[in-house]
Amino acid sequence: MTFDIVTIFPAMIEQPLALGVLGRAIENGTLDVKVHDLRDFTTDRHRVVDDVPYGGGPGMVLKPEPLFRALDAIEKTRGGPMTVLLTSPQGTRLTQEVARRLSREPHLVLLCGRYEGVDERVRARVTEEISIGDYVLSGGELAALVVVDAIARLVPGVVGDDQSVAEDSFSRGLLDFPHYTRPSELAGAGDAAGLKVPDVLLSGNHAEIRRWRKREAISRTLARRPELLVEAALDDEEREILRELVAERDRASRGV
Ligand code: JD8
Numbered sequence: 604m605t606f607d608i609v610t611i612f613p614a615m616i617e618q619p620l621a622l623g624v625l626g627r628a629i630e631n632g633t634l635d636v637k638v639h640d641l642r643d644f645t646t647d648r649h650r651v652v653d654d655v656p657y658g659g660g661p662g663m664v665l666k667p668e669p670l671f672r673a674l675d676a677i678e679k680t681r682g683g684p685m686t687v688l689l690t691s692p693q694g695t696r697l698t699q700e701v702a703r704r705l706s707r708e709p710h711l712v713l714l715c716g717r718y719e720g721v722d723e724r725v726r727a728r729v730t731e732e733i734s735i736g737d738y739v740l741s742g743g744e745l746a747a748l749v750v751v752d753a754i755a756r757l758v759p760g761v762v763g764d765d766q767s768v769a770e771d772s773f774s775r776g777l778l779d780f781p782h783y784t785r786p787s788e789l790a791g792a793g794d795a796a797g798l799k800v801p802d803v804l805l806s807g808n809h810a811e812i813r814r815w816r817k818r819e820a821i822s823r824t825l826a827r828r829p830e831l832l833v834e835a836a837l838d839d840e841e842r843e844i845l846r847e848l849v850a851e852r853d854r855a856s857r858g859v
Pocket residue numbers: 690691692694715716717718719720721733734735736737738739740741742743744746747
């Protein structure tokens with residue numbers, strides 16, 4: 604899968620993408636990611652990318668022409684269809700479902716805004732505006748990294764173990780179960796009791812372990828993000844566990 608990212612801060616994008624599973628996938632050619640400096644698409648001596656807003660007011664706006672030139676150059680170099688994403692607070696909220704849909708596109712171009720945002724006419728070239736959540740960032744770069752990470756890890760071969768991608772929290776619509784590694788017991792410190800790994804995980808009983816993990820995932824989801832359960836893809840066993848946990852919770856809330 605091919606990504607082109609257009610930004611005035613290439614360094615903000617390049618280093619993070621060179622690390623971890625995405626870095627490896629770029630190295631071995633599973634992903635082709637190119638970061639473009641928007642200033643390379645200016646034509647003036649000072650490489651100016653911003654200008655004052657028509658109508659007045661504070662802040663600056665990203666000029667349209669460098670962005671249009673960047674898109675033309677990417678289109679010409681890559682050939683073939685491209686989906687242009689603009690990260691912005693006004694966009695479609697990024698969810699696992701949106702990431703899954705976009706991971707089926709062969710070529711994504713991400714435009715990173717700055718200042719007060721981009722000139723409105725840039726939207727004529729944008730396929731979809733994406734927001735990563737309801738809080739204010741200083742620019743589109745961190746959002747673009749989040750979008751690329753969420754999408755790229757769904758591309759076959761990027762994450763070594765397809766199983767772990769399939770079982771990830773949210774691909775099933777549930778929060779994750781607790782994870783433990785060695786040692787099986789941590790010494791107590793001061794007043795703190797020793798911290799033990801749940802016995803079931805040491806039992807070697809894989810059917811019981813699977814069931815415990817399901818129960819933990821469902822019980823955490825019920826406690827912390829109950830709204831996720833409305834859409835969660837639960838199997839028969841999980842629906843049964845949910846019924847038990849809800850009944851327990853209701854009994855406890857009546858004080859019995
Ligand atoms: C792009 C400029 C900053 C936004 C004035 C401060 C996404 N979930 C998200 N929150 N914020 C962004 C985001 C913010 C951006 C730009 C994305 C370009 N800014 C602006 C409007 C108000 N400032 C985002 N995706």
